[in-house]
Structure formats: structure tokens, C-alpha cells
Amino acid sequence: MAKAVIISGGTSENSRLNGISDFVENYLNSEGITFDTINVRDLPPADLIYGKYDSPDIIMANAKVEEAEIVIILTPVYKASFTGVLKTYLDLLPQKGLVDKTVLPLVLGGTFGHLLMIDYALKPVLAALGATTLLAGAYILDTQVERLENQQFKLDTDAEQRLQQALGYVSPEK
Structure with a gap:
């Protein structure tokens, strides 16, 4: 059985990014893929800022990534890139922490003008962490996620449809 981890780089508890996260969780459940979630904003800020690799919370989060075959990265676009909180966590992953993992970036942005941030900002960092199976991902406009x-x-x-297509590549039969 496949195991996944969702790493959410959202900075707000009430972000529209949660709508994407909910969709991903429902998809994984329907496919029988077990998963853990790391909400980076919930990790101790001092551990992230000061790069405390030996923090119990960071060690536990990194163990979730290590155990997973599939890593799904969720982030909103901030200043034409991914969030700083996500970057602080990615900096604390082992140097080759994404080797032999299928990595799927899912991004929420305000305009399609930032679509290339996946290829030019996020993917180079993920590749530096050893990601060799780096899927195209999906870019969702924040206007496509209605807050209820x-x-x-x-x-x-x-x-x-775009999320379903992107997630289809992490299904066990793919």
C-alpha cells in the first residue's frame, strides 16, 4: 500500500489552500493511499528559524517524509514564489530527503501570471533535495476555491479536474 505525506506551506488556518488540501485528502482516501499531513505553520517557529535539526518536532516531521513514497507539496504564491515558512521547513529536510519519492507540487495563486513559479522557484528546490520523480503539478486560482x-x-x-488529473499520477495503478 502506498504511503503519502502532504506538506502544507500555508500560513493561515483559514486559507483557501485548505480547500485544495481537503480535496487531496479525499482523493488519497478514495484511492486507499494512507497519508500524514505536515502543516508547517504548526511546527515551532524557533525550530524553523534557527534551523534546529535536532528538534523533536522537526525529527518527527522528517520521519513522515522519510516513510512516504509520495510527497505532495501545497503552497500559496507569495511574492511570485512559494511561502517562506515552506522554505524554512524544506531547508531542514536531509540533503537528499526526496530521493526515490514521487513529488507533486500543488499551488494556489491569485493570477495565472505566477504559474511559472512552479518550474522556476519550487521545482529547483525540490530537485536539490533529490526529487527525481517530480510531477508537473497543478496551479489553482484562488477564485476557483470558494470559502463556505x-x-x-x-x-x-x-x-x-486539474487536481484530479495531477493526483492521478500518484495512484497505485500509475
């Missing part, structure tokens, strides 16, 4: 009541979100049809 009670921390619920609704994705429009186009966003769901």
Missing part, C-alpha cells in the same frame, strides 16, 4: 461556512470550501469544476 464552518471552514468548508468548494472548488469549481475546472480546479477539481
Whole structure:
């Protein structure tokens, strides 16, 4: 059975990125893929900022990545790149922490003008961590994720189709 880890680089508890995360979790469950989630914003800030590789929380998060065959990276676009909080965590992964893993980047942005951030900002960092099976990923506009009541979100049809297609490459039969 495949095992995945979702690494969320979102900075807000009520981000539309949660709508994408919910979709991913539902997809993984439907495919019988077990998974863990690392919400980087919930890791101790001092451990991230001061690069505390020996922090119990960082060690536990890194163990989740090590055990996974599939790594799904979620991030909003900030200043034409991925979030700093995500970068601080990626810096604490072992140098080749993504070797032999299928890595899928999923990005939420305000305009398609930042679509290339996946290829020019995020993928080089993931490749430096040893990712050799680096999937194309998906870019979703924040207007395609509707915020509902009670921390619920609704994705429009186009966003769901693009996520479904991107996630199809991590399914066991692929």
C-alpha cells in the first residue's frame, strides 16, 4: 500500500489552500493511499528559524517524509514564489530527503501570471533535495476555491479536474 505525506506551506488556518488540501485528502482516501499531513505553520517557529535539526518536532516531521513514497507539496504564491515558512521547513529536510519519492507540487495563486513559479522557484528546490520523480503539478486560482461556512470550501469544476488529473499520477495503478 502506498504511503503519502502532504506538506502544507500555508500560513493561515483559514486559507483557501485548505480547500485544495481537503480535496487531496479525499482523493488519497478514495484511492486507499494512507497519508500524514505536515502543516508547517504548526511546527515551532524557533525550530524553523534557527534551523534546529535536532528538534523533536522537526525529527518527527522528517520521519513522515522519510516513510512516504509520495510527497505532495501545497503552497500559496507569495511574492511570485512559494511561502517562506515552506522554505524554512524544506531547508531542514536531509540533503537528499526526496530521493526515490514521487513529488507533486500543488499551488494556489491569485493570477495565472505566477504559474511559472512552479518550474522556476519550487521545482529547483525540490530537485536539490533529490526529487527525481517530480510531477508537473497543478496551479489553482484562488477564485476557483470558494470559502463556505464552518471552514468548508468548494472548488469549481475546472480546479477539481486539474487536481484530479495531477493526483492521478500518484495512484497505485500509475
